[in-house]
Amino acid sequence: MAEKKSRKEREDVTEERSDKPLPTSYIAADPEVFARNMARAFEEGGKALAAYLRPRETGQTGADQLAEHTAEVMKTISHVGQYWMSDPARTIEAQTKLWAQYLSIWNNGLRKAMGDGAETQQNAVPDKRFADPDWSQNPMFDVLKQLYLATSRWAEDLVSDAEDVDPHTRQKARFYVQQIANALSPSNFAMTNPEVLRATAESNGENLVRGMHMLAEDIAAGKGELRVRQTDATAFKIGENIATTPGKVVAQNELCQVIQYEATTKSVLKRPLLIVPPWINKFYILDLNSEKSFVRWAVEQGHTVFVVSWVNPDRRHADKTFEHYMKEGIFYALDVVERATGERKVNAIGYCVGGTLLAVALAYLAKGRSKQRIASATMFAAQVDFTYSGDLKLFADEEQIETLEEDMAERGYLDGSKMATAFNLLRSNDLIWRYFVSDYMLGKEPLPFDLLYWNSDSTRLPAANHSFYLRNCYLENNLSQGRMKIGDKMLDLSRVTIPIYNLATKEDHIAPARSVFFGSQFFGGPVRFVLTGSGHIAGVINPPAKNKYQYWIDGDANGDIESWMEKAEEKPGSWWPDWQRWIETLDDKRVDAREIGGGKLQALEDAPGSYVKMKC
Structure with a gap:
């Protein structure tokens, strides 16, 4: 086992590290331009909200659909919750297991921040959501990632270990928990995604302006429902460069x-x-x-x-x-x-x-x-x-x-959008959240891809x-x-x-x-x-x-x-x-x-x- 570093050694390391430039910067180069762009982004975000509310105010889209879906999810997950909450000792055991993982992650994060060479827990399967080097090299983002992954695994284990739950309900609960976990990934939020923060700093927020503009367009195109764009639909025309066999x-x-x-x-x-x-x-x-x-x-x-x-x-x-x-x-x-x-x-x-x-x-x-x-x-x-x-x-x-x-x-x-959404949820990280981050936070226009054009051409x-x-x-x-x-x-x-x-x-x-x-x-x-x-x-x-x-x-x-x-x-x-x-x-x-x-x-x-x- 490696010997612990003395306080003076740790201070020397900290002083040495503070003299070096940070590997990446999350500070906007031009605060004035950044402020203007943030105002524009909020304006575009308001347009997106208006596009969402408009069909609901006019009765074109049922406002109760989201409530119905939410009720179905909560009803299913409650069956799992009843098993764990019915026994206080069982509940405490589950909570203790999670907090023990949190404590270990936090301690490793502190050691890594102090330059103590602490090893990071790695996933058995590479996760494309956390491919950016800062998810591993930056102690703050590394801890955030590990806390999220530990919580996700813990929630899935709660579903798997719950007894007296019928197979269909268990399968539904597992699916819903996975969808919730996918949605709550820190990679899906601008303030907790290093790639988005870096892009925002480098462009002084122009990426968010473009992203919010696309978000408003896509909600309007979906008549109040978000249709995440996966490709450049303008690049294809049926009968001209797609479906052309004579x-x-x-x-x-x-x-x-x-x-x-x-x-x-x-x-x-x-x-x-x-x-x-x-x-x-x-x-x-x-x-x-x-x-x-x-x-x-x-x-x-x-x-x-x-x-x-x-x-x-x-x-x-x-x-x-x-x-x-x-x-x-x-x-x-x-x-x-x-x-x-x-x-x-x-x-x-x-x-x-x-x-x-x-x-x-x-x-x-x-x-x-x-x-x-x-x-x-x-x-x-x-x-x-x-x-x-x-x-x-x-x-x-x-x-x-x-x-x-x-x-x-x-x-x-x-x-057709209902069935398309169901299919996309089967691979939500690849077909929803990947494009959500790329389109609306990084502000990148998706590339032309005929397969994804077909996929979005619903019936x-x-x-x-x-x-x-x-x-x-x-x-x-x-x-x-x-x-x-x-x-x-x-x-x-x-x-x-x-x-x-x-x-x-x-x-x-x-x-x-x-x-x-x-x-x-x-x-x-x-x-x-x-x-x-x-x-x-x-x-x-x-x-x-x-x-x-x-x-x-x-x-x-x-x-x-x-x-x-x-x-x-x-x-x-x-x-x-x-x-x-x-x-x-x-x-x-x-x-x-x-x-x-x-x-x-x-x-x-x-x-x-x-x-x-x-x-x-």
């Missing part, structure tokens, strides 16, 4: 447009390809640009590609159900493909909830004579069983669904459809259990015997890999399960030319995913070529390239069509 809209109805893309090869696979994207987001995630486009790549491999482009619904679509989306979406598109190509059988792809709908359609068709219309199905990060559906399940208990249904009944749909959800989805899938898990009824038919996935390529992504927060894997067992035919690196979007949109990530294969999905991973073979790069090989083993017959519409359908407009351009 094609035509060859049919449309009230619910969707069907796009056929131009062939780029002399011959094409005889069996066409129909893609069913999610309606929670827009289809052009599959056609971001020429380098990332799965649609363009599939065309280059010789597929005759058709894509369903869903309408952005409004009050007129309030009564559209899952059955409507199946019949006026998938079945309508199948008829369009047959008219355009003369082919009754297709290879079909369903992405996310589009994959869930595709599975519903497969089970529905398996009970009738028309079951041969879909020859193979590919699922991109899609769930058919919701036992392990992750944190999104937290928003789908009876009480919350009833509240949501009341809200949707008033306008006929769920506003509404029809009331009847969304209610059916939440109840039948997340709440009651009816599809995999043979209890889902569409029209007069009870669905049975075990009667789906066509080949299925079931793709999961390893870091998926929306359709967890465990959930996708588990769902494979409910189909009655051969299922090729493939696991790819990264998450719900980047794992799927992974073109071979980029040579990023990896994927794992091991045939059928048997047992549990952990055991499967132990035996699976890891392959470098994109899974796209593996999928193409799988498709061609089913049927590799080719015909001459087809013209759009096949001479039977007239083009209505150029791809990507008008439905995808509808804004909320």
